[in-house]
Amino acid sequence: MENNYHSRHDRKKHRKQISGLLVVICCCVGILVACLKFGVFNLEKSVEDSASKGDTLSEESSQKSSEEAETDDFSPGNISWEKDENGVHLDVPYLNQDDLLPSGCELVSSLMLLEYYHYTYTVDDIIDNLDMGNLSEIDDPNYDYAGPSPEECFVGNPLNGDGFGCFPPVIQKMMNRLLKGGQQAVDTSGESLDDLAKQYLDQGKPVLIWTTISWGAAYPSDTWLLTKPGVYSIPEEDVSSSLITDQTYTWPANEHCVVFVGYDEDNFYFNDPYADSGMVSYSKEQANQCYETMGHRSLAVE
CATH class of the missing domain: 1.20.5 (Single alpha-helices involved in coiled-coils or other helix-helix interfaces)
Known part of the structure; x- marks a missing residue:
């Protein structure tokens, strides 16, 4: 139990x-x-x-x-300049066209302007974005050649000494294909050098101006029949008059382009790409005379 x-x-x-x-x-x-x-x-x-x-x-x-x-x-607009009671001087990099584009003073001056704003473009970039044309031989009793207006495109070859050149509208189109960050090229033709100095140089902005080689006299040179707008060259196999107008253009010999970089009480200062001239100064009277000879043509970047 x-x-x-x-x-x-x-x-x-x-x-x-x-x-x-x-x-x-x-x-x-x-x-x-x-x-x-x-x-x-x-x-x-x-x-x-x-x-x-x-x-x-x-x-x-x-x-x-x-x-x-x-x-x-790239940093456009990151610039500095000196301004005092005597005037302004902009430190624009200098380029010699002889080493780059013998007939391309407008293009080399444009490249100086772009380098001032810290762009790193090359001559090839400029050429690739440039409207270019040439003169073509034609069968006409009065004129040997037909071609575009330098207001439409660069006439001739800037790579050799036989080119002609171009004017602000062409450079404006080229530069606006390259400018960034809201910047744009502006055709300021018609403005006096004094006005350009106040409106642009005083704000640290250099200006391209059209003048004459060695600040001498311009004179009438080659004359050709103008092609229709947008026709920059005539194919050899098609010299038809349908591509040619009855209007003519006469090239102003000694045409030149420089960069307006400064002024003081008596003189204007320019980066002149011709013959490795460097920065040159001319009296305001002489500079205005040459500038007027070329039709008060100018261009700036805003």
């Missing part, structure tokens, strides 16, 4: 131990589930947030690097 009692007592005690153990196991399982449910979720969210933040930082870093690269390569 005693043995049965102890046996039952042991079994009862064992059942209580098992029940307690089950409770403990259930609690542990519950805690584990809670940890898995919330801890892992938060871990995943943390990983996702970190990844998202990393992507954002990466994008910002990439964008910043791109902006920095662009800033390093």
